[in-house]
Amino acid sequence: MKAYLFSVIYSGEKKKAIMRFYDPTSGRIICVEDPTDHKPYLLTDASPEDVRALAEELVSRIVRIHRVKRYDVVRDQYVEVTKVETSDPLAVGGSKKDLRTILAKAGFRVWEAKIKYYESYIYDRGLIPGMLYRIRGGDIVLEKADLPEEERRMVEEAFSGESDEVRNLALELARILREPIPKMNYASLDIEVASPPLQMPSPSDPRKPVIAVAMMGSDGMKKVFLLRRGNSEVPSRIGDIELVVFNEEADLLRAVSEEMRRYTVIYTFNGDNFDLPYLAKRAKVLGVGDLGIITERDRALLRDGIHIDLYKLFSNRSIQVYVFKNAYLGYTLDEVSEGILNEKKIDIGPERDIAGLPPEKLARYCFQDARLTFLLGSSLNNNLLRIIFVFSRLARMPVEDVARTGISQWIKGMIYASYRERKWLIPNKEDILKVRGSKIYSKALIKGKKYMGAIVLNPVPGVHFNVAVMDFASMYPSIIKKWNISFETMNCPHADCKDNRPLEDIPHWICRKGLGVVPKIIGVLRDLRVHIYKKLAKSKDIPEEMREWYDVIQSSLKVLLNASYGVFGFEEFPLYSPPVAEMITALGRAAITSAVEEARKLGLKVIYGDTDSLFIENASEDLLKMLEERVESKLGIDLELDKMYRYVVLPSIKKNYLGVTPNGHVDIKGLLGKKRNIPDIVKEAFFEVLKVLSEARTPEEVEECKKRIGEIVRGYVEKLKRREFRLDEVCFRATLSKKLSDYVKTTPQHVKAARLLEERLKVKVQPGEVISYVKVTGADGVKPVELANVREVDVDKYVEIMRSTFQQIFDALDLDFDELISGKRVKTLEDFL
DNA sequence: CAATTCGCCTGTGGCA
DNA sequence: TGCCACAGGCGAA
Numbered sequence: 001m002k003a004y005l006f007s008v009i010y011s012g013e014k015k016k017a018i019m020r021f022y023d024p025t026s027g028r029i030i031c032v033e034d035p036t037d038h039k040p041y042l043l044t045d046a047s048p049e050d051v052r053a054l055a056e057e058l059v060s061r062i063v064r065i066h067r068v069k070r071y072d073v074v075r076d077q078y079v080e081v082t083k084v085e086t087s088d089p090l091a092v093g094g095s096k097k098d099l100r101t102i103l104a105k106a107g108f109r110v111w112e113a114k115i116k117y118y119e120s121y122i123y124d125r126g127l128i129p130g131m132l133y134r135i136r137g138g139d140i141v142l143e144k145a146d147l148p149e150e151e152r153r154m155v156e157e158a159f160s161g162e163s164d165e166v167r168n169l170a171l172e173l174a175r176i177l178r179e180p181i182p183k184m185n186y187a188s189l190d191i192e193v194a195s196p197p198l199q200m201p202s203p204s205d206p207r208k209p210v211i212a213v214a215m216m217g218s219d220g221m222k223k224v225f226l227l228r229r230g231n232s233e234v235p236s237r238i239g240d241i242e243l244v245v246f247n248e249e250a251d252l253l254r255a256v257s258e259e260m261r262r263y264t265v266i267y268t269f270n271g272d273n274f275d276l277p278y279l280a281k282r283a284k285v286l287g288v289g290d291l292g293i294i295t296e297r298d299r300a301l302l303r304d305g306i307h308i309d310l311y312k313l314f315s316n317r318s319i320q321v322y323v324f325k326n327a328y329l330g331y332t333l334d335e336v337s338e339g340i341l342n343e344k345k346i347d348i349g350p351e352r353d354i355a356g357l358p359p360e361k362l363a364r365y366c367f368q369d370a371r372l373t374f375l376l377g378s379s380l381n382n383n384l385l386r387i388i389f390v391f392s393r394l395a396r397m398p399v400e401d402v403a404r405t406g407i408s409q410w411i412k413g414m415i416y417a418s419y420r421e422r423k424w425l426i427p428n429k430e431d432i433l434k435v436r437g438s439k440i441y442s443k444a445l446i447k448g449k450k451y452m453g454a455i456v457l458n459p460v461p462g463v464h465f466n467v468a469v470m471d472f473a474s475m476y477p478s479i480i481k482k483w484n485i486s487f488e489t490m491n492c493p494h495a496d497c498k499d500n501r502p503l504e505d506i507p508h509w510i511c512r513k514g515l516g517v518v519p520k521i522i523g524v525l526r527d528l529r530v531h532i533y534k535k536l537a538k539s540k541d542i543p544e545e546m547r548e549w550y551d552v553i554q555s556s557l558k559v560l561l562n563a564s565y566g567v568f569g570f571e572e573f574p575l576y577s578p579p580v581a582e583m584i585t586a587l588g589r590a591a592i593t594s595a596v597e598e599a600r601k602l603g604l605k606v607i608y609g610d611t612d613s614l615f616i617e618n619a620s621e622d623l624l625k626m627l628e629e630r631v632e633s634k635l636g637i638d639l640e641l642d643k644m645y646r647y648v649v650l651p652s653i654k655k656n657y658l659g660v661t662p663n664g665h666v667d668i669k670g671l672l673g674k675k676r677n678i679p680d681i682v683k684e685a686f687f688e689v690l691k692v693l694s695e696a697r698t699p700e701e702v703e704e705c706k707k708r709i710g711e712i713v714r715g716y717v718e719k720l721k722r723r724e725f726r727l728d729e730v731c732f733r734a735t736l737s738k739k740l741s742d743y744v745k746t747t748p749q750h751v752k753a754a755r756l757l758e759e760r761l762k763v764k765v766q767p768g769e770v771i772s773y774v775k776v777t778g779a780d781g782v783k784p785v786e787l788a789n790v791r792e793v794d795v796d797k798y799v800e801i802m803r804s805t806f807q808q809i810f811d812a813l814d815l816d817f818d819e820l821i822s823g824k825r826v827k828t829l830e831d832f833l
Numbered sequence: 834c835a836a837t838t839c840g841c842c843t844g845t846g847g848c849a
Numbered sequence: 850t851g852c853c854a855c856a857g858g859c860g861a862a
Contacts, residue, residue, distance in 0.1 A: 298834075318836080326860090408836055446839065447855095453838030454862065475862090476837095562862090566836030573836075581837070611839085611862045655840055655861050670860055672842075677859070734858065746845045746856055804842080838862090845856075 001135045002143055003030055004182050005127060006306055007398030008118040015088055017121040021135065022264060024182040029264070029304050035138030038121055039063050039085035040092045042113035043070065043425065044103050051084055054106050055099055061091040062099075070425040073488045074435045076513075079425065081111070089117035112426050114574075115416065122396050123420035130392035130399055131179060147175055151532070158531035159524075165515070170524045173394075174532065177553050181389045186265035187217035188374035189256075191275045192366045194229075197353040198762055203274060203295075206281035209249045211355065212362050213256045213279075214370035217263060218378075222371075224363040225252050225259075234359045241367055245359075250286045253279060257291040261304045265385065267377035269333045269369070270311040272404070276300035299404055306400045308388070310336075310376050313403040315768070322559045323380070323387060329676055330735060330770040337372040340379055345369060350761050350786065383552050390556040394525075407563040408573045414560075415575060418517050427487070429576050436491045437579050441506050442586060450569065451582040454611035455589045457596070461652040461812050463702055464607050467645040467659070468616045468624055472591060474526050474558075475612035476565040478637045479587045481523030486516025487568070487577040506586045508579045518580075522564045529557040588612065591635055598630045608650055608657065614639075615648065646697060649812045658690070658809060666694045672805040679798070681729040682805050685716040689806070706813065710820040713806060717821045720798050723790055730793055731772040731785040738767050749773060753784040760787055 003021035006029070011018050017034040044051065048065040055062060064085040072079045084099060086092050093100040093113050100113035112120070122129065132143040147155070155174050159167040192212040193201040201208060213225040222241045226234060227249050234245050246252040256279065260266055268275045277300050280293040292303040300307055313319055315331045328339025337343050346365045348357065357365060377384060391402045395413035402410070419426045442452035472478060479485065483502055492511035501509045533554035537547055567573045569581030588611065595614055599606050602623050608615040616624070624641060631639040645659040645667075656670035668674045673686030689709050696702045719725060734750035740758070743751045753773035754765045765771065772785040776792040783792070803817045810817055 404834090406835055409834090411836085444838070449838060451838085456839060456862085563836045566838090569837050570835075572834090585838075613862080653841065670841075675842085675859060737858075743857090748844070748857055750858090808841095840859105840861085842858085842860105843856105845854105847854090848852085849850100 001030075002132055003135055004132050005129050005140075007129060007400055008121050008127065009301070010089060010117050012088070017118060019127070019140065021133065022182060022184070024184075027185060027264060030135070032135060032138060032140065034121065036125070038124060039087070040089040040117045040120065041083050041085040042092050042100055042103075043068070043081045043083055043111040044108050045079075046082055046103055046106070046108035048082055050106075050108065051082060051099075051103070054102050057097060058086070058091055058099060058102070061087045063087050070423060072425045072427075074427045074431050076493050081425070092117075109428075111428060115426070118398070119396075119413070119416070120420075122398075123417045126417075126421060127396070128176060128393050129397060130181070130389040131176065132182075144175065145179055147171065147178060151178070151536070154532050154535075155528070158527055163515075166520060166524060169520065170528060173524060173528060176393050177390065177528075177533075179393075180549070181386050184264040184385070185218055185262065186267065186377060186385075187215050187221065187260070187263040188267040188370045188377060189260065189271065189275060190214050190268065190366055190369040190373060191278060192354050192362060193278065194355040196355060197351040198764070200764065201274075201278065203277035203281050206278060206285055208355075210252065210279065210282050212366040213252065214363070214366040215256075215259055216367070216370050216374040221259075222367070223259065224367050225256055226359055226363060227252055229359075232359060234363075238360065238363060238367075241363070243363055249282065250288045253283050253286070253288050253291060257283075257293075260302070261292060264305045265377075266302060266305055266307050267310055267373050268307065269373045269376070270309060271307060272299045272309040272312060276302075276307065299400075301400065308377070308400060308403045310373060310403070313384075313388075314376070316403075316406060318407045318559050318563060322562060323555065329733065331768050333369060333372055335770060336376060341372065341375050343372060343375070345372065350763050352763075381548065383548065386549065386552045387556050390553055391560075394556075394560065407559065408567045408570060410560065411564060411567050412574055414521055415517055418521065427575070429574055432487050432575065432577050435493075436487065436577065437508070440578050440582055441508075442582055450578060451585065452589075453585050455592055455609075456611065456654045457592075457606065457609040457614075459608040459650045459652060459654060459657065461650050463647055463649050463699070463812060464615075464617045465647045465699060466618045467607070467648045468619055469613055469642045469645065469659075470595075470616060470624065470627065470639050471613040471642040472595075472637055472639055473530060473642075474561050475588055475591065475637070476584050477522050477526040477561045479584050479591070480564065481519050481526060482636050483583070483587060484510055484516055484519045485580055485583055485587075486518035487575050487580055489514075489516040489519075490577065490579045490583065502583075503586055503590060506583060508583050510583075518564070522561065525557050526561055529554050529561065533557065591637060594635060595627075595631050595639055598634065599627055602627055602630075607648070610655060613642065615650075647702070649693070649809055651808050651812045653808070656808060658693070660694050660696075664694045666690050671808055673808075677732055677734050678801065678805065679730045679732055681716065681720070681725055681798070682801050684729075685713065685802065686805055688712050689809075702813070706815060709813075709815070713802070713817070714821050717799055717802060720795050720802070723793065723795065725790070725793075727774060727785055727788055727790060727793075728772075730798060731774050733770050733772050736765060736767055736769050736771055740765060749775075749782045752780060753782050756780070756787060757784040 003023040006020045006022050009018050019032045021030045023030050051065055066083055067080050068083045069078055069080055091099055100110050103110050133140045134143050155170050159170045191210055194208045194211045195201040211227045215223050224243050226243055226245045228245050228247050237243055276293050277295045280291055280295050283291045294301040314336045328336045334345045346368045348365055388402045391410055392399045395410035396417040397413045416426055440451045444452050489511040491508055497512050498509050500512050533550050537551035537554050565584045568577050596606050604619050605617040606614050607617050628639050646662055647660050649658040659667040689712055692705045692708050696705050736754055740754055750771040750773055754771045773782045774785050774788040775794045775797040776783050776788055777794045807817050
């Protein structure tokens with residue numbers, strides 16, 4: 001039988017790892033018990049006798065103790081350590097008197113004791129979640145589909161200059177990434193509880209009944225399960241939504257559970273912490289049998305499928321920024337749906353009186369939430385699941401965990417799996433820091449930061465025509481690869497490597513003797529992305545469906561590559577290594593500096609640059625080619641032409657510019673006018689001005705459109721002064737990044753507004769929520785939009801916002817906001833002549 | 834459970 | 850009142 005591995009769980013009852021597979025033919029989950037007698041374990045430098053003596057109370061839970069050989073990469077030596085295998089994971093760690101604590105207290109060293117058991121099992125058995133396996137009895141074998149000839153040739157060619165080791169990894173990863181994902185039935189679920197107005201129900205207090213459960217399925221199923229309350233008539237359907245009414249809550253729960261079982265994937269929005277545990281708790285309260293929901297401390301699993309909590313997935317910053325391109329602002333269902341689907345929840349007012357809604361309204365409300373959740377699960381052209389599977393395979397992580405963990409966990413998974421495969425000792429953070437150094441030699445520009453980051457060049461303000469943007473494609477991953485930077489290679493113990501210092505002012509040296517795991521994996525992923533998947537995703541002679549899949553792969557790889565440097569500067573990362581992070585940014589600074597030098601030597605005019613890019617004005621193609629070649633031969637990393645701009649408006653401040661592409665598209669970077677917290681009316685004015693600018697092609701045309709710009713800006717200022725606007729057009733939106741009570745040092749305006757909201761409307765605001773507020777005349781200066789009216793809006797403040805927003809680009813255009821709105825004639829070229 | 838630094842902007846709150 | 854450092858938010862890379 002062939003089935004996809006979804007996850008591995010630990011069964012406390014059987015004291016075994018259980019592999020959960022999905023059989024696409026029957027649509028069922030198949031559980032396979034570990035056939036290898038694998039046990040939880042840790043490694044220690046204590047002798048077997050020491051372990052037995054120290055762990056008296058645990059002795060019955062120790063299954064095996066033996067000496068094993070491991071390679072200690074931090075010290076570059078083979079060591080013999082004691083492997084202590086136990087009957088259950090808690091004996092290793094996670095309980096009060098566990099082995100890892102006992103041994104550490106006695107002064108022994110302990111390794112690999114903080115790895116979750118099911119992860120340890122995945123790594124040790126070389127399993128790849130998300131992949132197809134052949135199951136025969138208890139035996140499982142990875143079903144290895146061959147790469148298509150064409151693709152294999154591409155990989156062979158792209159990696160022809162590399163070692164066999166690297167080329168083989170590339171081929172293996174290419175095979176893994178290519179495997180399609182299974183067809184799966186999926187559905188969304190959302191529940192409502194009869195809690196009084198303004199009270200948030202919680203699974204820790206499951207006293208109120210579940211009154212509605214809405215579901216929507218990939219097979220067209222649309223249902224709302226309702227609990228009958230009172231004797232009002234309930235229709236049997238609303239449009240194509242089926243309403244099923246129950247007199248008993250217990251029956252409702254059973255029916256929901258049965259419906260859920262029909263689907264392999266269940267999407268919820270916050271189902272880990274609310275919907276599923278609440279259902280499970282109610283089932284317990286009412287004495288209903290098992291619903292198939294397994295609740296843990298911070299997650300809810302399904303016995304017969306996989307549960308994906310989209311709230312967690314969408315709160316992942318990497319997903320938000322790289323996969324969804326910042327399309328949504330906050331992380332509530334309303335905000336995410338608004339940004340991605342352009343749809344909202346049904347508004348039932350700030351009191352949220354769920355229990356008081358008449359049945360039909362309740363059904364509509366609940367169903368809309370389930371529908372939004374369903375649509376979010378199907379977003380990106382139904383590619384979200386594919387992305388999750390790609391990460392699952394690369395990170396060697398259960399499919400369900402991908403959505404629940406951050407990017408550092410994904411990268412950890414890639415590295416740990418590789419270590420276990422080689423039988424290398426996974427080092428402790430403290431060891432890396434102690435042996436390989438924690439000292440930082442550079443000073444961050446920003447107070448409170450640990451080390452120096454990238455260079456941003458001073459812009460040459462003004463309007464520049466015919467601008468080429470050159471950049472180092474995936475700069476940090478390229479640096480990692482080129483200089484072999486890894487926590488194993490930095491400041492190695494070999495005397496003869498100490499002179500291998502790429503930079504004079506940073507005393508870290510890099511090992512010459514072997515390839516680090518990080519440069520190997522990151523290098524391969526980078527090259528696969530650049531040379532294979534980006535090309536295939538654009539290739540015209542590949543079917544649409546396949547192109548899309550390649551695009552999924554390349555954009556997923558981008559997410560991992562982008563974070564691959566940052567995690568080493570992240571203190572909580574288990575392989576935290578400040579020298580690694582510092583070395584990478586230092587080499588980045590050296591690269592851009594030297595590229596600027598080369599450009600100047602060629603007589604090119606560099607007008608701006610940030611981290612890995614150079615903006616070059618009016619250069620010939622030949623000179624740009626020459627620059628590429630010189631930089632590459634000098635540095636060994638690729639500089640390439642990223643894009644051209646017809647013209648770039650460059651203010652005198654860094655990280656802000658506006659570029660018009662040959663087809664008239666406007667790239668806006670950093671400028672106030674695009675920040676999501678500024679009022680819509682200002683944004684609208686800003687974009688109207690941009691539209692005018694985008695149509696200009698020559699310096700003369702830019703001059704000409706200044707007049708038009710003046711009229712637009714003047715128009716908006718007049719509008720403000722005459723109060724011709726709606727409140728929602730003038731509200732600022734700022735995210736509440738922590739609990740209201742945690743703002744102790746200052747009270748920012750959005751916090752002031754949020755407090756007013758809580759006082760006057762008796763609602764609770766949560767961290768992560770976006771607060772909309774308006775600037776008003778009067779003592780407080782701000783009001784939440786819900787409490788304000790147009791008459792009290794402080795119009796002058798808004799004119800000020802307009803001024804600062806426009807002045808950013810006006811500086812470069814040689815315009816002045818005050819002159820414009822006072823109706824003075826706009827200076828044109830002729831005035832100077 | 835949790836990727837980084839650089840840089841701009843607004844507003845707050847302490848101090849003279 | 851004005852100055853200034855800092856907090857907090859958002860974006861670029």
